[in-house]
Amino acid sequence: MLHPRIHEVTQRVITRSQQSRQAYLERIEQAKKQTRVRAGLGCGNLAHVMAACSSSDKARLKADEQPNLAIINAYNDMLSAHVPYKEYPDQIKAIAEKFDATAQVAGGVPAMCDGVTQGRDGMELSLFSRDVIAMSTAVALSHDVFDGVFCLGVCDKIVPGLLIGALSFGHLPIYFLPAGPMQSGIPNKEKARVRQKFAQGLVSREELLEAESASYHSAGTCTFYGTANSNQMLMEIMGLHLPGSSFINPYTELREGLTASAVETMLKQLLGDGPVNSLADVVSEKTVINGLVGLLATGGSTNHAIHLVAMAKAAGVQITWKDMADLSEVVPLLTRIYPNGSADVNHFQAAGGMGFLMRELRDAGYLHNDVKTIVGEGLDAYTQEPVLDVDPTLIMTDSTGPAKVKWVDCPADSLDDEVLRPVSNPFNKQGGLQLLSGNLGKSVIKVSAVAEQHQVVSAPAKVFSSQAALQEAYTRGELNQDFIAVLKEQGPKAKGMPELHKLTPVMASLQDEGFKVAIVTDGRMSGASGKVPAAIHLAPEAVEGGPIAKVREGDLITLDAPKGELVLHVSDEELAQREIELTEVGPTFGTGRELFSGFRNIVSSADLGASAFGIEE
Known part of the structure; x- marks a missing residue:
């Protein structure tokens, strides 16, 4: 049933x-x-269809049977x-x-x-x-x-x-x-380990490339x-x-x-x-x-x-x-x-x-x-x-x-219950995705890869408008503390919602050092991310006036995956009075981005599929 x-x-x-x-x-x-499609074709139309075909295929297409x-x-x-x-x-x-x-x-x-x-x-x-x-x-x-x-x-x-x-x-x-x-190449955990070591400056670029190439080979x-x-x-x-x-x-x-x-x-x-x-x-x-x-x-x-x-x-x-x-x-x-x-x-x-x-x-x-x-x-x-x-x-x-x-x-029993299990003995009684809601909007978190002890983080915000800015702050040693990285202006209308996978080694390294860290963003993380709790696809996005653009450095934020909550600890009155803060960005061009300005103007929010065109109903 x-x-x-x-x-x-x-x-x-x-x-x-x-x-x-x-x-x-x-x-x-x-x-x-x-009518069956080719039956309605004129001779000129059909001639174009089969112009480059072999003689036998031309005969089949002519017969239309x-x-x-x-x-x-x-x-x-x-x-x-x-x-x-x-x-x-x-x-x-x-x-x-x-x-x-x-x-x-x-x-x-x-x-x-x-x-x-x-x-x-x-x-x-x-x-x-x-x-x-x-x-x-x-x-x-x-x-x-x-x-x-x-x-x-x-x-x-x-x-x-x-x-x-x-x-x-x-x-x-x-x-x-x-x-x-x-x-299969090298174990994925080994690849992730080398990436984190590189982010920490402990291995060379040559060693990193060797590990990556042994994985994608x-x-x-x-x-x-x-x-x-x-x-x-x-x-x-x-x-x-x-x-x-x-x-x-x-x-x-x-x-x-x-x-x-x-x-x-x-x-x-x-x-x-x-x-x-x-x-x-x-x-x-x-x-x-x-x-x-x-x-x-x-x-x-x-x-x-x-x-x-x-x-x-x-x-x-x-x-x-x-x-x-x-x-x-x-x-x-x-x-x-x-x-x-x-x-x-x-x-x-x-x-x-x-x-x-x-x-x-x-x-x-x-x-x-x-x-x-x-x-x-x-x-x-x-x-x-x-x-x-x-x-x-x-x-x-x-x-x-x-x-x-x-x-x-197929096999009656799993041949490796560390990888695949029956319903009677699941890894978890709940699935891998969770909806987070609160006064910042609504977002999605992938909890299946986040250890239980990391699924609740309450910490001050550090606000960034790019991956590079966060990475630079890490290099300067400014992130050795509990914090929630708020990465705004990454949504569909702002930048086409790029993946922010480059953040994973940095944030994972800080988490391994014992700091309570998390990510809140109107952008995306890679489909391979998950070790660090991340409230992603936040809607509404910053450039649409989303509350994420009102978060200030040091604001307390709580991400509670088990409860499905994402809360900015600022009163409704103060939040309503705050101005939207957006980075002044020049023209978006280069690498073909200028060709997609129309898409950015009309794209829907992430919760509606982040689509640049609608389906008529």
């Missing part, structure tokens, strides 16, 4: 979303009723997680040809790496890149000549952007194809459980990946077999007589709740407190931070993956992976089972894991093709 809180929050979301969801579904139904599949690719060869996508289009086309179908790269989308831009001006474009990706996806699919879509993307803003854009074409079947994590997703791997978990628990496919390493037989299986699955659906689940069928209110539960049960990235709101809105579903907080009170924390533990996603996969996690959550009533997925109805298939099919009678006859994949039941 469904847990009462899951039912309560779901019904609340359904009621709140009734009009917007109905409006979205009506648009999708109208699109489904239209077989599916034509779109590929939206986030490939570039700088971003390690997306490097494997270089080969995917050829693999997809080869499988399509076996079904007498066609596939085309409909378009590419930008894919920037937050790991490269941390602490740099380019980070001010990071969040906005999500909406650019959404629009790029829509531009690619606007040619309206496709019967199904494969979205190739992994990292931070790429997957949310692809899904937001794809939902405008929700009448089509749309699959997300993962690329998988790189093999090959093609594939970074192995910590940040936003990229939270994306992969979400796509699977929401039924948009093939079961068990999220965390299989690149360039392995199983990875290639899964890619082939995804193409085969879609084509069999399109060519068969049975129903084909469109993207709008799959992404529903219940699917979104399942995604939230997965995020909480795994201690996933705080960035999804923004992204999930925006993704859901694109499907006409309205969720709030209060929904997340209410779910977090009852959803158990079942994983310990760095930064919430020492293991990485490869260890999680080996311990039982998504199949074990989803079976535990579903059987205990935390997941809706009455949902549609890309492979059918319900979540039974997602309690299994893929393996290579070694039966020689079932292997594809083409020796150059990928090996076949079959699905078997």
